[in-house]
Amino acid sequence: MNSAKHRILVTSHGHPDFHLGGGELAAYNLFKAYADHPDVEETFFLARHDRGRGPTGNIFPRRKNEYMWEQGVSEWLRMKMATPIGTTRHFAELIRELRPTIVHVHHYVHMGLEYLHVIKQIDPSIKIIMTLHEYIAICFNQGQMVKRGTNRLCFRESPDDCSRCFPEHSIEDFWLRKHRYQSFFGLVDQFVTPSEFLRQRYIDWGIAPDQIVMIENGQASGEMLPPRPLAEGETRNRFAFFGQINPFKGVSLLLQGLASLKKSERRKIVLEIHGANLEHQTPDFRDMIMELRGPLEKEGCLQWIGPYEPFQMAGRMAAVDWVVIPSIWWENSPMVIQEAFTLGRPLVGSDIGGMAEKITDGVDGVHVPVGNAKAWGDTLLRLSSCTEDWDRLRAGITKPISYADCARAHLELV
């Protein structure tokens, strides 16, 4: 162990004050947890921010040790910074000023890859840890590794595969894209992924296995919630979806699954949608969701509750039995899984990727064949008919690691 204490800068693509995404929260929580570690002298947080006036490149304080960076990306294919002086001058000044010994990079989207180089140029002894939250370096389709347009699952990248999804970009463009990512990733000392599945995908892509470890995102400490009290004759029939509503998250499968059941069957089920950002989706997608939603809400088996703040999560989970995660993309380590486990709620999830990894079928949750609406309907119906399964699966939950555990695991790497 170094005698000198660590000075850690955590960078994120957004500040949770403004963006409550999983990656932003994970970064921020880790920034807080690092500060409490005895080997750490000081911690800093830098989040990309958009004040609506374009990427000026400026950096400004948010509160003590927290900074905002008005940077952007000018070319998404190659993840190029929008404002060079924002990186070569303002970010460089920040590094010189803060003198971090570790920069923990939680993202490069909206900032460009170049800042990694600036860190090493100023002081090659600064260690760069990078947490990979999705497949963005591998896949230009928003890092989802599903085929553009059809949303079919994708198993590998190659210039030929990728330019079939994006014919407007040539094979050479995709070679250049990967080359650029790998050049910058070459500056990273240690990669971290919150799931083994994602780790393996990045190893297939070219990161050396000994350079990339799996560390699960930390969770708030605390006790499990008690089971939802059941009225006489009531079953474990309340399911809830938490998260973004977009084409990859599979909410439509839940709605179609319910619609495929008989009315009498539906009466036994209550599904709550705690979803955000539907308003930012394409009109076609919004119309499709609204069409499915209307009749089910009228019948009463669907409750459309809407977005939530982190502090509301426990209260909302207390009122349901199961948490569902029907994503049609691989996912990484969805925050909602760890939150549900922390609060003592078994999960029902798609049988692929990070969901299949984090939810053990028959132990702490149930797998559903990915993309299969009928199977979702049948599974909800089956699980809502009894209480024993639920009791057993709840007992099977392993408590996720805490923020402090997570910070400790990271510091053991350096």
Next chain:
Amino acid sequence: MFVDAVARADGKLVVLGWSSSAIVNIDLLQGTTKLPAKLSRHARGDVAEALKLTSGDTLGFCVLADIPVSKAALEVSVGLPNAKPYQSGALGEVTGLTNLQRTLIPELLESKIADLKAHEVGSVEWREALAKLPEAQKAPAGFHGFVEGIFVSPEGNGVVFGWALHPEGAPVWLEDELLNIYPIEVSFRRERRDIAEAFKSILWSDMEAAFITHLPTSSKNPTIKLRAATSSGVVTLSERSGAEMLPSDPRGVAEKLFAIETEDRNFQRRANIIDWPILQPVIKRYREELATIVPRVAKFGAPPETPAVSVIIPLYKRFDFMEHQMLEFCRDPFLRSNAEVIYVIDDPEIRTAVLNEADHLFRLYGLPFKVISGLRNRGFSGANNLGADHANGAHLLFMNSDVIPISPGWLEKMLEAVEDDNVGAVGAQLLFPDGGIQHIRMDFEYLDYFNIWSNNHPGSGMPPLAATAPPFEVPAVTGACILIPRPVFDQIEAWDTGYLLGDFEDSHICFAIRAAGYRVMCQPASTLTHLERQSFTGIGGDAFRMRMTICNAVRHYNIWKEFLEPHSDPDVADTDLQQDTDA
């Protein structure tokens, strides 16, 4: 009947006249002696009109005989079938015949045409023979032609193009206002289906009617006549005054010239006699003008003072590859301490943007480099030479901007391969983005369809050679990545700038290096990616590019015949592609 003239002409006695009947027999008498003579008939529209006959096609007659020995008076005897001959009485001779009268007697001109053919077209004798032929107003059947256009080059020469239909071997030529003569035989000829169709009743309508003729000298505003010597006399088939002035830059000239239609498979025949005589002086003068331009040099940081290598990279159209190269350069310790990097902007359109990008790249990556702006487009060779002019390295590494190293160490390995004094150039193993071979060596193949020798990259698409494979000798390597020791480069006097825009410069320089006694090697331990397809997005349409390639292939062949034929060079072992599937 009427006798118009009795005259001696060209060693013959000629009697010209007309008769109201075409079936009369006409004899030539001297006293009672009938002279051996030949009667021919020709049209006399004027007679037919005066006598109100429907056709004058055969009313005219001509009696042709050798000059009689006797001085006795001549008369003609005219006989109709079953009638007593009528005798004209003594005829008075006139001196000489008018040109119009001469054109009525084809036999009279045949010997003169034969005389004309016996001399070199345009020579003094030829001109004298020509002067003896009458000028005809109208071409006889089977002679047609049209001058479709004239291009004049600022260098003082030009081309005429059009078509001419004529019997094989007939004297046909182009004539300018200064009476310079260009026989049709020196033209490039090819078939014209449209002409063949339009004149299909003519026996030789399928001939190669189209012509393109190089005018070694031309005024700015020439008048060009397409002329032919026929049995009716000399006729002007077509005449055109004024020319289109060609631009002063090689590309502009080539675009104009190449638009004169010629099938790709015939283009090689044409290139030597038409295109190169026009292009060569234009390219030469353009190059001389470029030499007078003072390039701008922008320095970013301080490179090593006495570098082992100068890495010279021309930029044309795209420059986004710079950063990809920079990412690789700056993580290569050997390159950082032993090489200077020189970018040459070969495209005035991107100069400002490149300098801006260069500033960003230097701020970000801190790798020193120079940017040379030639201010005009010089092409691959010219840009490379400009870079070499500003290079301090003991070796020169010429690199395309779309060649991206894969890992550090490649430059050091290339230098190792050139350590041997008899090695004059080293190329790298270049891969396509999909990982297959793009280039490990260049060889040459004859393309029958085009009649040209073309460059070939064997092994394309195959798995790469192992990085552990030793360097091997090759006929030539690509210019996309080639290392040449400075003294060798100076000895062969740099990249050849005589080609049109680009092509073949790399094999040319390899041949020049071999001709100077050195070997050319490929170093498979130096493996880089070549995004080749991207290089050529900037050049004109397919037809233009094809013609440009043929033109350049012709020049390349003219200079390097002995390296191209025979195809297999005994000095260079045919290296088997040792595939390493583990690579």
